[in-house]
Amino acid sequence: MSQITKEEIRQPENLVYKKTELLTDNPLSYCPGCGHGTAHRVVMEVIDEMGIQEQTIGIAPVGCSVLAYEFMNVDMQQAAHGRAPALATAVKRLMPEKFVFTYQGDGDLAAIGTAETIHACNRGENIVIIFINNGIYGMTGGQMAPTTLPGMKSSTSPYGRDVALMGNPLKITELIAQLPGTLYVTRQAVHTPAAVRRAKRAVRKAFENQKLNKGLSFVEIVSNCNSGWKMTPNQSNEWMVENMFPFYPLGDIKVND
Amino acid sequence: MTEEIIIAGFGGQGVLSMGKILAYSGVMQNKEVSWMPSYGPEMRGGTANVTVILSDERISSPIINAYDTAIVLNQQSLDKFEPLVKPGGLLIYDPNGISRHPARTDINIYSIEANDEAARVGLSKVFNMIVLGGFLKLKPIVDAEYVRKGLEKSLPSRHHGMIPENEKAIETGKELIKAKHLLN
Amino acid sequence: MRELKLMKGNEAFAEAAIRAGADGYFGYPITPQSEVMEYLMAEKPHERTGMVVLQAESEVAAINMVYGGASCGKRVLTSSSSPGISLKQEGISYIAGAELPCLILNVVRAGPGLGTIQPAQSDYFQATKGGGHGDYRMIVLAPSSVQEMADFASLGFDLAFKYRNPVMILSDGAIGQMMEKVELDEQITRLTEAEIIKNTPWATTGKTKDRERNIITSLDLDSAKMELHNIHLQEKYRQIEENETRFETIQCDDADYLIIAYGTSARISQKAVDLLRAQGIKVGLLRPITLFPFPSKPIAELANRVKGILTVEMSAGQMIEDVRLAVGCKVKAEHFGRMGGIIPSPTQVVEAMHQKIIGG
Numbered sequence: 001m002s003q004i005t006k007e008e009i010r011q012p013e014n015l016v017y018k019k020t021e022l023l024t025d026n027p028l029s030y031c032p033g034c035g036h037g038t039a040h041r042v043v044m045e046v047i048d049e050m051g052i053q054e055q056t057i058g059i060a061p062v063g064c065s066v067l068a069y070e071f072m073n074v075d076m077q078q079a080a081h082g083r084a085p086a087l088a089t090a091v092k093r094l095m096p097e098k099f100v101f102t103y104q105g106d107g108d109l110a111a112i113g114t115a116e117t118i119h120a121c122n123r124g125e126n127i128v129i130i131f132i133n134n135g136i137y138g139m140t141g142g143q144m145a146p147t148t149l150p151g152m153k154s155s156t157s158p159y160g161r162d163v164a165l166m167g168n169p170l171k172i173t174e175l176i177a178q179l180p181g182t183l184y185v186t187r188q189a190v191h192t193p194a195a196v197r198r199a200k201r202a203v204r205k206a207f208e209n210q211k212l213n214k215g216l217s218f219v220e221i222v223s224n225c226n227s228g229w230k231m232t233p234n235q236s237n238e239w240m241v242e243n244m245f246p247f248y249p250l251g252d253i254k255v256n257d
Numbered sequence: 258m259t260e261e262i263i264i265a266g267f268g269g270q271g272v273l274s275m276g277k278i279l280a281y282s283g284v285m286q287n288k289e290v291s292w293m294p295s296y297g298p299e300m301r302g303g304t305a306n307v308t309v310i311l312s313d314e315r316i317s318s319p320i321i322n323a324y325d326t327a328i329v330l331n332q333q334s335l336d337k338f339e340p341l342v343k344p345g346g347l348l349i350y351d352p353n354g355i356s357r358h359p360a361r362t363d364i365n366i367y368s369i370e371a372n373d374e375a376a377r378v379g380l381s382k383v384f385n386m387i388v389l390g391g392f393l394k395l396k397p398i399v400d401a402e403y404v405r406k407g408l409e410k411s412l413p414s415r416h417h418g419m420i421p422e423n424e425k426a427i428e429t430g431k432e433l434i435k436a437k438h439l440l441n
Numbered sequence: 442m443r444e445l446k447l448m449k450g451n452e453a454f455a456e457a458a459i460r461a462g463a464d465g466y467f468g469y470p471i472t473p474q475s476e477v478m479e480y481l482m483a484e485k486p487h488e489r490t491g492m493v494v495l496q497a498e499s500e501v502a503a504i505n506m507v508y509g510g511a512s513c514g515k516r517v518l519t520s521s522s523s524p525g526i527s528l529k530q531e532g533i534s535y536i537a538g539a540e541l542p543c544l545i546l547n548v549v550r551a552g553p554g555l556g557t558i559q560p561a562q563s564d565y566f567q568a569t570k571g572g573g574h575g576d577y578r579m580i581v582l583a584p585s586s587v588q589e590m591a592d593f594a595s596l597g598f599d600l601a602f603k604y605r606n607p608v609m610i611l612s613d614g615a616i617g618q619m620m621e622k623v624e625l626d627e628q629i630t631r632l633t634e635a636e637i638i639k640n641t642p643w644a645t646t647g648k649t650k651d652r653e654r655n656i657i658t659s660l661d662l663d664s665a666k667m668e669l670h671n672i673h674l675q676e677k678y679r680q681i682e683e684n685e686t687r688f689e690t691i692q693c694d695d696a697d698y699l700i701i702a703y704g705t706s707a708r709i710s711q712k713a714v715d716l717l718r719a720q721g722i723k724v725g726l727l728r729p730i731t732l733f734p735f736p737s738k739p740i741a742e743l744a745n746r747v748k749g750i751l752t753v754e755m756s757a758g759q760m761i762e763d764v765r766l767a768v769g770c771k772v773k774a775e776h777f778g779r780m781g782g783i784i785p786s787p788t789q790v791v792e793a794m795h796q797k798i799i800g801g
Contacts, residue, residue: 087509
């Protein structure tokens with residue numbers, strides 16, 4: 001087997017993959033090993049492949065992905081904590097021909113923004129919600145999130161989440177799947193190449209759904225937070241598979257056509 | 258000309274709509290008007306009142322505490338507004354359900370048995386127009402043709418078939434109104 | 442001649458908003474302003490002009506819908522009353538920080554807390570000094586008639602877009618609920634997407650090949666940049682003060698005494714001026730129409746000529762602070778007001794003028 005040099009790799013004929021132009025050249029602000037970068041890539045590749053960059057408006061949340069607009073090369077709005085679905089509702093209703101998505105974490109979507117999430121879903125707004133669930137508040141330093149697992153440690157549950165004291169984790173994705181306004185509700189992950197491919201198919205379906213005007217598409221991506229969980233990236237992915245997936249099982253939850 | 262009027266009674270008696278028809282009639286006759294309701298959770302059965310001002314000049318305060326005319330349709334409203342009629346002013350009341358009658362001697366007082374009449378002819382909906390007729394007999398501040406236009410503007414078009422009955426009620430009110438106490 | 446109608450203040454505002462070419466209204470019911478959304482829903486503006494009207498799940502959601510719509514360069518508005526306006530402060534701060542145009546109507550009721558549904562003017566501080574977090578200002582218009590409720594809808598949109606700034610119409614339960622004669626403007630055609638892109642090139646309308654992506658945000662983690670942004674905002678507010686101060690003077694030319702009042706209190710005070718003049722006392726009225734920017738200069742000039750100033754507010758005395766800043770120590774300035782939803786009567790204003798200013 002012949003060796004290939006660094007110079008040869010860079011030749012156009014040897015190019016096998018490149019970053020979509022819908023991701024900017026700004027260095028990602030996420031911790032190395034975090035799933036956000038991959039999730040960003042999946043969403044932007046779908047928009048690129050669908051050729052809808054000029055018609056797409058994205059809404060960034062508050063949390064680790066507050067700066068999503070630095071990396072996503074589409075017109076973006078930055079919402080107050082939890083309010084992204086309200087912004088998206090107005091954008092889509094005022095410009096129904098556009099593609100509108102929100103990108104939100106679990107604290108943003110499932111705690112402070114619960115009302116906005118549930119009512120946008122229930123009204124059947126023709127938008128896509130991308131929901132990154134890593135079971136923790138990453139940006140503010142690893143506090144307990146609505147999705148933190150029972151017994152899981154965080155900076156505000158340092159001895160583990162005591163359900164009797166702190167309440168149960170919220171399976172908001174199962175909850176919103178009950179609402180008549182949602183068309184497609186799925187739970188994915190981006191920790192392996194196969195998972196990324198499945199997640200991308202789900203995101204594509206969600207954006208394609210916007211053309212149908214039949215309701216909201218909701219893609220949860222269960223992700224890791226190696227910094228907040230105080231693990232190496234590999235450990236955190238293993239921990240996610242062993243602990244998060246049993247509680248938040250992957251796969252489609254609701255598919256209406 | 259400026260006429261400052263309070264109309265008060267139970268919710269559901271048509272107090273606010275009587276004021277609105279009077280105000281709209283004024284608008285149609287190119288007068289300045291204001292219509293300031295008491296508002297609140299009482300929809301029916303509680304007390305309701307509205308201050309209506311018609312004037313040939315720009316109206317300053319839509320909220321006042323002395324009235325040229327008080328039209329009162331229940332005991333609470335009589336008790337509350339009788340003292341607020343300007344000396345020399347006018348008080349009109351329906352004696353139905355009234356146990357303590359007005360007692361002031363420095364104002365003109367009229368009664369109108371509109372409730373009984375509306376019940377007699379089976380038209381409780383135009384009760385308020387009978388009262389309005391009584392008022393317009395004493396103070397013809399808007400002409401009949403503009404009252405008709407006011408009715409047209411105030412009533413939803415699906416109720417325009419009721420306009421002749423309303424006009425008839427106004428005429429009835431003009432006949433029913435009776436002097437109780439007159440200044441010399 | 443413009444179309445003549447008898448309307449409630451709330452209804453006149455709603456109708457005028459449609460006619461001003463509004464693209465979207467987002468609201469939540471609360472007394473005493475619910476007629477705004479009721480009127481809009483009954484009018485089917487989607488059929489008349491294509492305007493979107495949506496009842497949100499909360500005031501918080503409603504103002505954030507306004508934030509999203511304004512980010513797209515649309516003419517969007519919301520309305521509420523005091524407790525609901527408190528909930529909207531988060532969104533207003535973001536809108537001011539991101540420099541977005543929008544219209545917010547506050548039909549003020551008495552507080553604090555749930556208070557009561559009767560009229561008050563106790564949200565003056567909240568409207569003019571901030572309300573939400575951070576150094577920002579709204580342009581605040583104070584209507585004192587149903588006609589101005591209508592007129593300020595289009596004026597408000599014009600100012601909002603001229604300065605890329607939220608505009609609040611600070612009304613009260615009395616102006617919202619009362620009916621007066623109102624002349625309405627002709628319908629303005631809503632802007633097309635091409636016109637929006639031309640007028641507001643910063644709007645998020647979709648990134649085309651010929652420009653960089655548009656970002657609407659109030660965030661900058663770099664403090665040096667954030668300070669520059671704040672300096673820019675303050676410069677804009679000084680410009681607004683320079684250009685947009687509005688007020689009305691009534692019988693001030695020969696006045697020995699001055700009443701300063703806005704909104705419903707100005708109407709009551711106007712009657713008090715007539716009553717005082719009938720007593721042979723020369724009193725004038727200065728009515729601020731913009732509360733931010735506040736008409737400090739004309740008040741300072743009048744303070745050189747009069748013997749005393751009475752402010753009349755349906756509050757514990759909030760605007761009086763701005764009046765005293767304008768007047769300095771030149772002349773006595775006192776407050777008279779009622780609270781808790783009580784509207785002062787013209788005769789009470791007359792008595793207050795005697796007790797606090799003339800005889801005081």
